[in-house]
Amino acid sequence: MDNLYQHFRKEEQPFIDQALEWKSIITEQYRPKLTDFLDPRERDILSAVIGGTGEIQVEFFGGFEESERKRALLYPEYYRPEQEDFQLQAFEVIYPEKFTSIGHRQLLGSLMGLGLKREKFGDLLISGETVQFICAKEISNYVHMQFTQVGKTKVTVKEISLGCIQSPDKHVERKDEIVSSLRLDVVCSAMIRQSRQKSQALIKSGAVKVNWRTLEDPSFTLEENDYLSVRGYGRYQLTSIEGKTKKDKWKLSIEKQL
Structure with missing residues (x-):
């Protein structure tokens, strides 16, 4: 153990x-x-x-x-x-797309407003004007009845088959970085190309997640394959720690999801 x-x-x-x-x-x-x-x-x-x-x-x-x-x-x-054993239900959100738009954070916030755990929801998918999400089948009836608003926009949802899901295109940008340490604030600074002071402020304000968990400790040590998301800057993965340079700095490989 x-x-x-x-x-x-x-x-x-x-x-x-x-x-x-x-x-x-x-x-x-x-x-x-x-x-x-x-x-x-x-x-x-x-x-x-x-x-x-x-x-x-x-x-x-x-x-x-x-x-x-x-x-x-x-x-x-x-x-x-x-x-069928995975008990999934997909929904499409019907809303007045000519007059408003729905973002990922708005959609997630409204779903959480139903009083359900995040763990009951899968991916939230926004492709142009099409807004879809996946949830556990055991909550689908409740979601169908109760999910009527995103922000100030009135919405309805309709059940769709998994085959109708519009999966988003995923692209990544790869880059190599050299950093002085594996501290969260140092690596975050290199990823978003901002000062270390800026990355520290973002971390302490709760704007940075590591492996889907909010961390507010700038000294947290990152490891290979860790995921970082920085509010306003996107999502990154520390795909590889290549070792140290002759000047005792760390060589990293990083991917940014576009």
Whole structure:
């Protein structure tokens, strides 16, 4: 157990405990277990907890192949999962697109205003005037009835099949950086091309997330494959730490999602 914990950060231990609990359900009850939506970091942790023994399997699905947020289905080796096992429902938002527009933050804020957990919602998809989202099927009736407004705009939602999802085109910009340390404020400064003081202010104001968690500690140490999102500047991934230069600085490879 301790050996597993040492591969992850301290703040990730509660999720590791949750994953171990899910694993025990499969072992003891020999039945499938469906989780809420997980972000990529949580899926990495869950995959590590499950391991490669073969006695317990795990699959992820979020409605379409490139989805960022996916539900996990853990199951014993005898079980053959189907897409329906993931219990997903897609919706399209109907609104007066000639007179207004809906952004990602507006949509998320209004969905959270329904009093439901973020973990019950998958990807929020905005492509031009088309606004769609995916949620857990167990809340779909409630969402259908209660989701009537985004900001000040009156809306309705209609159920659509997963095949009607318009997945966004994803493009990345790759770049190499040399930084003095792996502190959050230092790497953030290099990513957004702003001063270290600016990045510190953004972090302390709660505008920076690491692996989908808001962090307000500028001295937090980043690791390879960490995701950063900076409000107003976009999302980045620290894809590789290449080592140190002769001047004892860190060489990094970074991707920005466009």
